[in-house]
Amino acid sequence: MIELKHISKTFRTTRRNKGFREAAKALFHREYTYIHALDDVSFSVSDGEMVGYIGPNGAGKSSTIKIMSGILTPDGGECIINGRTPWKDRIGHVRDIGVVFGQRSQLWWDVPVVDSFDLIKDIYNVEKKAYQKTLGDLTELLHLGEIIKTPARHLSLGQRMRCEIAASLLHNPKILFLDEPTIGLDAVSKIAVRDFIKAINQERQTTVILTTHDMQDIEALTERILLIGNGKILLDGALTELKKRSSRLKTLTVDYSGPPVDLAKGMELSKNLNGHMELVIDTEVLSVSVAINHLTKQLEIHDISVTGATVEEMVVALYKEFAI
DSSP, X not given: OEEEEEEEEEEXXXXXXXXXXXXXXXXXXXXXXXXXXXXXXXXXXXXTOEEEEEOOTTSSHHHHHHHHTTSSOOSEEEEXXXXXXXXXXXXXXXXXXEEEETTOOOSOTTSBHHHHHHHHHHHTTOOHHHHHHHHHHHHHHTTOGGGGGSBGGGSOHHHHHHHHHHHHTTTOOSEEEEESTTTTOOHHHHHHHHHHHHHHHHHHOOEEEEEOSOHHHHHXXXXXXXXXXXXXXXXXXXXXXXXXXXXXXXXXXXXXXSSOOOOOTTXXXXXXXXXXXXXXXXXXXXXXXXXXXXXXXXXXXXXXXXXXXXXXHHHHHHHHHXXX
């Protein structure tokens, strides 16, 4: 069980204008800027749950992950994970968690990956037999094969990220924190990582908290989302509820020939180029069937399709709604 209550964190950073004169002045008189990374953040996550933690850059996602993993100490509030306070009992806490930062590495750069794995085994005091079984399972599920015999510096980004995820799970943690785990990956690697995350959640009941800007990751993996902006939790709910919230908007894609069209109330033109048009329909004002009938009276339609809002569009709408 993960429970955060009224967590706050503020960072102090120096600032100055450019130039040697300003640099010299800063030696004797520094100006500071205070960044409120987290402001009264509260939420809970149940055992075995998989949660998408989303928000724009600088919203506070990584700071939250670092507090939950024991790397950062908050200025105020309470965080209890499996009965422990992460920054007070780090040794006991890290045995229960695995952490993957998409832009950080826990692999040694110049040695084969399997040597890094062996060192991690020793750090966590993993029993040899259990380690061999876990390593075998991870190698099969993540398609590591000969990759683990290669130094990390010779791996592609996708190969290295799969190894990073394996490294974070060698000690069989109960909780997995994933901070941008698919950043920069190609489509094949992303699918492999997503399938693996699903598998460990279903088979081992591993609790997963996923932060990402890739909404396809969120849609493929999570059922619940937490939206953070300006250091505050703005929304906590099921992804299906978000979809229902945005289901009133439909997109009509039309290939046609004819003169410019007169739009009815509830129709908004988003694209119109060389006989190809995209319209956003507000179904609370105008039904899709009425909108299509309105168009066919004015145009010769060659092709038409209707789609709902994508997850990316839903999230962008949330950002606009909460002005973040």
